[in-house]
Structures are given as structure tokens and as C-alpha cells.
Amino acid sequence: MVMSWIWTLFLLFSVIISTFQGRISNVxxxxxxxxxxxxxxxxxxxxxxxxxxxxxxLMDKAGMTDGLSRLLRPVxxxxxxxxxxxxxxxxxxxxxxxxxxxxxxxxxxxxxIRAAQRMTDPTRPGIATDEMCRLIxxxxxxxxxxxxxxxxxxxxxxxxxxxxxxPAVWLTSICSAGIGLSAAWLLGKLWRHD
Amino acid sequence: xxxxxxxxxxxxxxxxxxxxxxxxxxxxxxxAADGLKLLKSIVPALVLLLTAVAMLRSSGAIxxxxxxxxxxxRFFGVPPxxxxxxxxxxxxxxxxxxxxxxxxxxxxxxSLIGRTTAVMLGSTETTFxxxxxxxxxxxxxxxxxTVAAALLADLTGxxxxxxxxxxxxxx
Numbered sequence: 001m002v003m004s005w006i007w008t009l010f011l012l013f014s015v016i017i018s019t020f021q022g023r024i025s026n027v028x029x030x031x032x033x034x035x036x037x038x039x040x041x042x043x044x045x046x047x048x049x050x051x052x053x054x055x056x057x058l059m060d061k062a063g064m065t066d067g068l069s070r071l072l073r074p075v076x077x078x079x080x081x082x083x084x085x086x087x088x089x090x091x092x093x094x095x096x097x098x099x100x101x102x103x104x105x106x107x108x109x110x111x112x113i114r115a116a117q118r119m120t121d122p123t124r125p126g127i128a129t130d131e132m133c134r135l136i137x138x139x140x141x142x143x144x145x146x147x148x149x150x151x152x153x154x155x156x157x158x159x160x161x162x163x164x165x166x167p168a169v170w171l172t173s174i175c176s177a178g179i180g181l182s183a184a185w186l187l188g189k190l191w192r193h194d
Numbered sequence: 195x196x197x198x199x200x201x202x203x204x205x206x207x208x209x210x211x212x213x214x215x216x217x218x219x220x221x222x223x224x225x226a227a228d229g230l231k232l233l234k235s236i237v238p239a240l241v242l243l244l245t246a247v248a249m250l251r252s253s254g255a256i257x258x259x260x261x262x263x264x265x266x267x268r269f270f271g272v273p274p275x276x277x278x279x280x281x282x283x284x285x286x287x288x289x290x291x292x293x294x295x296x297x298x299x300x301x302x303x304x305s306l307i308g309r310t311t312a313v314m315l316g317s318t319e320t321t322f323x324x325x326x327x328x329x330x331x332x333x334x335x336x337x338x339x340t341v342a343a344a345l346l347a348d349l350t351g352x353x354x355x356x357x358x359x360x361x362x363x364x365x
Contacts, residue, residue, distance in 0.1 A: 050233070053229025177347065
């Protein structure tokens with residue numbers, strides 16, 4: 001439903017604003033160009049998406065997920081104290097975070113959902129727990145080793161070093177996760193359950 | 195240095211898999227086939243959204259929005275040209291990709307704006323989608339401070355994308 005609103009609003013603004021600016025003929029021409037650009041973009045990303053999906057699958061099966069979860073365990077225990085007493089939660093959480101890091105977004109979601117379900121507080125049904133908020137913040141900060149889609153778009157536009165943004169992407173993700181988690185921790189102290 | 199990251203990652207993951215008596219080539223094939231399925235599922239959305247974004251761009255709406263947002267964006271040190279991307283990113287992943295691809299094509303992938311766009315796309319997520327999926331599955335109605343904290347993380351991402359790009363790439 002959200003997408004229907006976005007789509008219709010985009011069209012509405014295009015028509016209204018182009019009328020005021022006398023650009024309706026440009027908008028009409030842009031319809032065909034835009035649709036073609038969608039296919040061009042998809043094709044230019046196709047190789048990268050396939051390759052990195054393959055690499056992600058390989059890294060998972062080669063045991064990198066297990067290695068990563070071992071590395072992340074001390075951090076996870078700090079952020080999610082519940083993982084100390086609930087081994088299944090620890091497994092789901094680290095699988096979710098590792099899949100995100102390896103760029104397997106589709107694999108990450110089911111495990112994140114399972115973790116979120118285990119984090120519910122049976123005495124307060126329907127109310128988000130502090131750990132859940134932190135899970136969402138970690139997921140939205142998108143800590144990712146190789147942002148393959150973006151690199152593919154850059155390569156398709158003739159960029160010679162599509163991966164030179166990696167350090168900037170890593171630094172940015174770590175900062176937003178750090179600030180997001182600090183904010184969640186602070187708000188959790190202020191925002192008592194009622 | 196960054197040129198080594200990707201080739202070494204490919205080599206290392208295959209070598210580790212071989213050492214574990216796994217079959218890296220077949221594993222990659224399976225994963226790549228999944229990638230193709232994923233691609234097929236997003237193509238229709240990309241066509242529709244790039245059409246809408248191209249219409250918006252040619253109508254002058256995106257320019258108008260950027261101009262309108264300029265003071266706020268200048269305050270945070272984020273290029274105002276990315277206004278559309280910043281607004282759509284937490285709501286829809288494919289729309290953000292469409293807007294971002296269009297921005298990179300317009301300004302060039304190696305321009306400061308093009309790079310900032312790429313870093314923003316790579317280091318943020320579809321916040322409201324994640325909230326609705328996870329909380330929907332866990333039966334949560336009261337989200338408390340989640341939206342505030344997640345949007346603050348997004349804002350940090352947009353500001354830091356601009357800062358890191360300027361630090362690492364402006365000459």
C-alpha cells in the first residue's frame with residue numbers, strides 16, 4: 001500500500017510541477033526513457049548481484065558465518081544481555097547480523113524475525129522491549145562488507161574503481177550503528193515501561 | 195590498497211572452502227542462481243520507479259525539493275542534491291536505488307555527489323520496512339522509541355556519508 005501512495009504522489013507532483021514550469025512535454029518524453037532506464041539499470045547490476053550472491057553463499061558455507069559469530073560474541077553479549085541465558089537467541093541473532101554483513105539480506109530477515117519473536121516480554125505483550133529496539137537499530141545501520149548493488153551501479157556508469165567507496169561505507173555504517181545504539185540505550189533509560 | 199579487498203576476498207573464501215573440503219565452485223553457482231531470482235523479483239519495481247523518478251526529474255520537482263531543503267541540508271553538511279534520496283531511503287529500498295542510480299548518472303559516479311550517493315545507499319537501510327516486518331512478526335503494537343533511535347541512526351548515516359566522502363575523496 002505504501003508503494004501505491006509513493007507511486008501516485010510521484011506522478012501527481014510530476015504533472016502539477018511540470019505544468020507550472022511549462023515542462024509537460026519533457027515529462028511525457030521521460031516516461032519512455034525512465035522505463036528503459038529501469039531495464040538498463042537491472043541489466044547493468046545483474047552480473048554483480050549474481051556474483052556477490054554466490055560469494056555470500058560460499059562464505060556462509062565455508063564457515064565464515066561461524067567465525068564471525070565467534071568474533072562478535074563479546075559485542076553481542078554487551079548489546080543483547082538476553083543472549084547470555086538463551087543460546088537459541090544468540091544463534092538467531094548472530095546469524096542475522098552475519099548474513100547482513102555478508103550481504104545476504106534475504107537470508108537475514110527470517111533469522112532476525114525469529115530473534116525478535118524470542119525477545120518479546122510475555123508479561124508485556126505488544127510492547128517493544130529494549131533489546132528489540134536495538135535489533136532494529138543494528139539492522140537499519142546496514143553493516144555490510146561489500147555493498148554489491150551500489151558498486152554495480154557505479155561500474156555501469158563507467159567508474160573505474162567502483163569499490164573505492166568501501167572504507168567510507170564501513171566507517172559510516174559503524175558510526176550510525178554506534179550513534180543509533182547509544183540513542184536507544186539513552187532513550188531506554190528515559191522511556192520507562194508504563 | 196582498496197584494490198586488494200575484493201580480489202583477496204574472492205580468493206580467500208574459495209581457498210577456505212577448499213580447505214574445509216567444500217566445493218566452492220558449486221556453492222558459488224547455487225548462490226548466483228539465487229541472485230538471479232532476486233534480480234528477477236526487483237526488475238518490475240525498478241522499471242516502474244525509474245519511470246516515476248525520470249518524470250519527477252524532468253518536471254523540475256526534484257530540483258525544487260533540493261532548493262527547498264538547501265538550508266537544512268547545509269546545516270548538516272549534506273549536499274542538497276541528495277534531498278530526494280534522503281527522504282525516500284527509509285521508506286522504500288527500490289525507490290532509493292532508482293533515485294540513487296539517477297543521481298549518480300546525472301552527476302557522474304566519481305563526482306563528490308555521486309560518491310556521497312553511493313556511500314549513503316551502501317550504509318543505510320529501509321528503516322520503516324525493517325520496523326514493520328520485525329515488529330509485525332513479533333506482534334508488537336507499541337514501538338516506544340524505536341522509530342526515533344532508528345531515524346537518528348539514519349541521519350548519522352547521511353551526515354557521515356557526506357563527511358567521509360569529503361575527507362577521503364575531495365582533492
